Amino acid sequence: MSFFIEVLLGGLLSGVMYALVAIGFVLIYKASGVFNFAQGAMVFFAALTCVGFVDKFGVSLWLAIPLTILVMIALALAIERVVLRPLVNQPEITLFMATIGLAFFIEGLAQLLWGSQVRKLDLPIEDVPNEYLMEHFNILVSQFDMTAAVVCAVLVVALALLFTKTRVGRALRAVADDHQAALAVGIPLQRIWVVVWSVAGLVALVAGLLWGARNGVQFALTFIALKALPVLILGGFTSIPGAIVGGLIIGASEKLAEVYIGPMVGGGIEGWFPYVLALLFLLVRPEGLFGEKIIRRI
């Protein structure tokens, strides 16, 4: 039984990490209606840049992080200028394909700038079992994973406050609802987009640091973004709580499936299980748990 709880908790916590990536997607989709396929590439880029600063320039981690944030803001500016502005009235599918192109571009750029070897990222949190849980409940849960969960919670609260309490947040919500109307009341669309993509970049950095510390900063990080898709399908594309719930479900079910069903069929289920789960879910609820129902007028 405790093994089950271990696997479950492990899954939930890795789900938290997926949720972090998914939140970046949701932010951008909510505020610009763009499904940002390049979010994974941004995670990779952010992590690689941070590690790059530490390794190549010998900067301490605490300085590298703000520097990376500046880089991500610059990236957001560039993306808005070069990709979003020229494509402003195009159908969603065109923007989606543009972000696919963007993903490839960013991946190539990241490796061009910082090289393609796997990097180790050392965060001051250790990946050791938490002693309290170990002693009292005999459950093996990593300290690192728990810290990640806390970070995620803090981030979500911060974002929620940003959206609901500040002027910028209100503007973001207006833009998400209706671009034209937002423009009509004088909200500077382009500046908002830079803000959103920068915040998404920040979220990508957080996700990148956590994932990078756990798995090493390598190209495979971009595939995590793909895993975020089932998360979004479950949780809806427009809801941050949905992204979290979706992440938890995906993380938990993925691990449980791998451990319990995996041995029966030769293993390797993790690679496709979340997608098939999302697919089955879509058949029942096409707009996800928390998403908005799509109404079509004839």
Added chain:
Amino acid sequence: MLYREAGQFKTSYQSDGQILPIRQDRVALLALLLVAVVAVPLLASPYLLSAILIPFLIFALAALGLNILTGYAGQLSLGTAAFMAVGAYASFNFVARIPGIPLLLAFVLGGLCAALVGIAFGLPSLRIRGFYLAAATLATQFFVIWCLTKIPYLTNHSSSGVVTVQTMQVFGYKFVTPGAKYLLVLGIVALMALLAKNMIRSNVGRSWMAIRDMDMAAEVIGFRPLRTKLLAFAVSSFYCGVAGALYAFAYLGTVEPEAYSLDLSFRILFMVIIGGVGSILGSFLGAAFIVLLPIFLNMLAHGLGLATNYASNLELMVFGGLIIFFLIVEPHGLARLWQIGKEKLRLWPFPH
């Protein structure tokens, strides 16, 4: 001056409905076919044949398949490589297990297997649309490839998971030389392109485009969305399946799961986007572009003295950049640029 339609009147619906109504186009295509069938095998180097022309044709076929699904029927798919893999593995198994089976039949059967898988994974498309469907096709991609690695029967119980394919032979003639392989591939691809063109301009093609443009109105006219979408998945997967079989038999020489990764799905999608969504010519142009670009970049990198990994990263950046560029400047891709070129040519040398 040369490219005028003046004097070419159509007196029957039959002649108006031709694939190439303008005489100059017919002449040009005939010339191109002559060059392709006669001159190229005689004059081209084995490298040109094996490393450029054969993959170009194979990818064009796969891009054609994806275009049918995504361009004409409007169903975005990221699982192209999986369907190619099914075609490859199935064809291999048919040849290995049914001695004496005609090669072309094995390819067709392989394509049919891919079509069945396509129908199965296309069923959700009635309820799901847009990027949700794209995400669902990812399920196809990962799941199918996993199946192919895990089921030993499919690889004829090979221990390494990689199988060498049999030599292609039709009626006892073995296709070993690059020239021979090239001609076989050319024949298959040309025939299938013709079939695709016929379908597109018939009721089938119209049904796909109707569902893509306005599925509510299409239903009111009497098109049945599920049937139409499933047919699109089936035909598209068939094309990708045959392309996959050719990929294994005529190019790689082996059947292995890594060759049909998500990366390949993206490459084919790029071919479709750059070449022109919803255009048969576009599939060929896009395939040519994507096949030639890495070679060109490699030469460039060499010329500038950069390391090879620079070249591969540069390739990613250029791909990505070009996608964005095309989507901004000419969303209908190279095919539309081609059309615009032809329009200008009709007037040349006059300005208007």
Added chain:
Amino acid sequence: MEMMQPPTVPGTGRRIGEVILDLKNISLAFGGVKALTDISFDVRQHEIRAIIGPNGAGKSSMLNVINGVYRPQHGEIVLRGARRTNMDCYSAAKAGIARTFQNIALFKGMTVLDNIMTGRNLKMKTNFLQQAFYLGAARREEIAHREKAEAIIDFLEIQAIRKTPVGRLPYGLQKRVELGRALAAEPEILLLDEPMAGMNVEEKQDMCRFILDVNDQFGTTIVLIEHDMGVVMDISDRVVVLDYGKKIGDGTPDEVRTNENVIKAYLGQAHDGANGETQA
């Protein structure tokens, strides 16, 4: 072109036939919103039946019910004597009902000719394989249907734009192409949802002429939604008036024009000069 027995109406020479479509106690609700409440009326063969009413009265919903897009929660649809309440779009199309839409629903990626050819869909018999090889039967069928489509193009006088992608056409021509697509199916009942919306006087006259010709030459029964009172009173045989999902008037144009409920709800008082609508 097919010539059915020309209908005659007393006094004008047009013949109106038996009841072809009978709607009984139709009620339709979306969630809490009642779009239609207990609506009953009938449509006779070969007639031109207008449905009028203020915005939001439920007119388009009514057409959607006839057409199989919406299933009413209560009520019956009797088509040519057979109860067809659970019709979906496909069955409605097969039963010979075609329609146009309020906001044009043409296939923007195709040419005018292709759009009209899509209307021939239900009449096509060859399958996709035959079409892929395009020999024999498929080729003959395509050409035969092309001829029919061209007949409609001639009828609607749009020969010059047959190869133009519809997205590039002005609004009035798009509406005409949509009519052509509906006609291509050789329907028995044609549902027109505001066919003259957004048109100037000349375009309206042309569209009126086409509608009357369709009714005259092909004998098609027409149910149309229209706001222009002049047109409605002029060309329709009978009128149904809806308001807030309920029927408040039903009869000939003259009867409806003098109906008190209708005047109050919709037409406005005579001395007011009405709401900018013409009073024929």
